Amino acid sequence: MKKTKLEEVSSLIDGEYTGDLQSPIDGLLKDAELRTTWQSYHELGDWMRGAADESPVRVNVVDRVRSAIDAEPILLFPASQSPVVAPPPQSRRWTQFAGMGIAAAVASVTVLFFQQPGGLQGPEEGLAVATAPMTSSVPAVSLAAVGSDTSIADEQLAGEAFQRKFDAYLASHAKQSVGHRAQELLPYTTVVGYNAAPGTR
Amino acid sequence: MAKAADPHTSSVTNIDGELVRRVQQGDKAAFDLLVRKYQQRIGKLVSRFISDRSEVEDVTQEAFIKAYRALPNFRGDSAFYTWLYRIATNTAKNYLVAAGRRPPRSDVDITSGATEQGFELVSDNSPEGEMASEEIRRTIHDALEQMPEELRMALSMCEFDGLTYDEIAEVMDCPIGTVRSRIFRARQSLDQKLRPIISTTEIEEVV
Numbered sequence: 001m002k003k004t005k006l007e008e009v010s011s012l013i014d015g016e017y018t019g020d021l022q023s024p025i026d027g028l029l030k031d032a033e034l035r036t037t038w039q040s041y042h043e044l045g046d047w048m049r050g051a052a053d054e055s056p057v058r059v060n061v062v063d064r065v066r067s068a069i070d071a072e073p074i075l076l077f078p079a080s081q082s083p084v085v086a087p088p089p090q091s092r093r094w095t096q097f098a099g100m101g102i103a104a105a106v107a108s109v110t111v112l113f114f115q116q117p118g119g120l121q122g123p124e125e126g127l128a129v130a131t132a133p134m135t136s137s138v139p140a141v142s143l144a145a146v147g148s149d150t151s152i153a154d155e156q157l158a159g160e161a162f163q164r165k166f167d168a169y170l171a172s173h174a175k176q177s178v179g180h181r182a183q184e185l186l187p188y189t190t191v192v193g194y195n196a197a198p199g200t201r
Numbered sequence: 202m203a204k205a206a207d208p209h210t211s212s213v214t215n216i217d218g219e220l221v222r223r224v225q226q227g228d229k230a231a232f233d234l235l236v237r238k239y240q241q242r243i244g245k246l247v248s249r250f251i252s253d254r255s256e257v258e259d260v261t262q263e264a265f266i267k268a269y270r271a272l273p274n275f276r277g278d279s280a281f282y283t284w285l286y287r288i289a290t291n292t293a294k295n296y297l298v299a300a301g302r303r304p305p306r307s308d309v310d311i312t313s314g315a316t317e318q319g320f321e322l323v324s325d326n327s328p329e330g331e332m333a334s335e336e337i338r339r340t341i342h343d344a345l346e347q348m349p350e351e352l353r354m355a356l357s358m359c360e361f362d363g364l365t366y367d368e369i370a371e372v373m374d375c376p377i378g379t380v381r382s383r384i385f386r387a388r389q390s391l392d393q394k395l396r397p398i399i400s401t402t403e404i405e406e407v408v
Contacts, residue, residue, distance in 0.1 A: 006385065006389065007382065007385040010381070010384060010385040010388050011366075011381055011384075011385075012216060014359060014366070014384070015215070015216065016365065016366045016381065017216075021216060021219045022219075025216075025219060025223070025231070025234075028234060029228075029230050029231065029234070035233070035234065035237065037392070038234060038237055038238070039237035039238070040392050040395075040396055040399070041388050041392065042237065042238045042241075043241055043399060044341075044388060044392060045360055046241045046242060047337055047338070047341055048341060048356075048360040048361065049360060049361070058241065058244070058333065058334075058399065059240055059241065059243075059244030059257060059258050059261050060258075061236065061240055061244075061258055061261050061262040061265065062233065062236050062237055064258075065232075065233075065236045065265045065266060065269075066233055066236075068262065068266050069229055069232060069266065069269050072229075072266075072269060072270065074227045074229065075224060075225050075227060075269075075272055075273055076225075076226065076227045
């Protein structure tokens with residue numbers, strides 16, 4: 001039984017443990033001999049790879065660090081704010097989805113705006129359509145970043161600032177688009193309209 | 202494909218990640234495993250800035266404590282060891298400044314320990330340290346020499362060449378379970394010979 005546990009430690013060190021990590025880590029935390037083996041095997045590897053040699057000293061600060069940390073407050077993250085270490089590909093995918101969400105929102109603005117009957121409504125009406133999907137898209141951008149309460153508050157502020165800037169951009173863009181389109185289309189419409197009038201030919 | 206010679210492969214990082222997650226959720230004992238894992242490497246890094254043994258231990262300890270305090274802000278954007286390495290480097294530099302000594306102008310390379318300018322920061326190793334290092338190296342060398350070839354090969358391919366168990370199984374033409382067992386037996390054999398020298402016996406604590 002003990003040999004199996006020690007072999008587990010060996011494969012754990014190599015990152016070759018197949019299965020849920022919880023069980024062997026629990027074992028390490030409960031068993032002093034396993035912890036000593038964990039330390040010893042790591043040090044052995046450090047020496048073999050040359051990561052420990054050439055050093056004038058061999059340190060052992062385990063007990064000192066443990067004593068110091070015992071006096072420290074316990075770190076506790078809220079459950080909803082589970083910390084992330086070495087973000088897995090899935091997290092990056094969420095970021096990509098967030099980007100795609102923004103792109104889709106912008107695309108929907110464009111499509112919906114240009115599909116308005118007459119196409120010459122005021123920019124505010126067009127924006128009302130545009131901002132709706134953005135409200136749900138913006139928080140998704142911050143999914144990859146998980147931090148303290150302060151950083152979350154900062155992110156929210158940054159999100160709001162971004163939202164305001166983006167709204168202003170859309171308003172400006174819509175205004176310019178309308179004006180530009182009117183300048184381009186109106187003469188054409190005028191010509192066609194007048195030319196199409198009965199009795200002109 | 203061979204895993205990186207540096208041990209921070211993704212699967213190893215997952216173990217670090219799991220330990221960090223536990224510490225962040227209030228499990229102080231999990232941090233103990235990270236200290237045990239990285240103390241020699243951090244000690245070596247610090248000893249490139251500071252030559253005095255007791256000072257190296259103090260600064261190494263301080264670096265780990267700072268890392269513990271900063272863990273709530275660790276978001277996993279980099280590997281835990283890379284993050285810890287930066288903390289240790291800054292701790293060593295700050296220590297030198299506080300002691301009125303000038304820290305090096307360039308950073309230490311994370312893999313080789315050499316500075317960007319290509320020289321070692323501290324080269325005046327004590328004779329005692331050199332002797333101890335030499336004894337450990339010789340013990341490892343002798344133990345590997347005396348070991349059955351299949352054990353030596355499996356451990357060497359794992360530690361020196363950074364091959365995965367799958368790759369070693371392919372090279373040695375044996376099942377992966379055999380590789381797992383051989384590497385473990387090789388480590389066990391080395392550990393028995395090395396432990397009296399490096400004396401990693403711990404003072405038992407109740408977790």
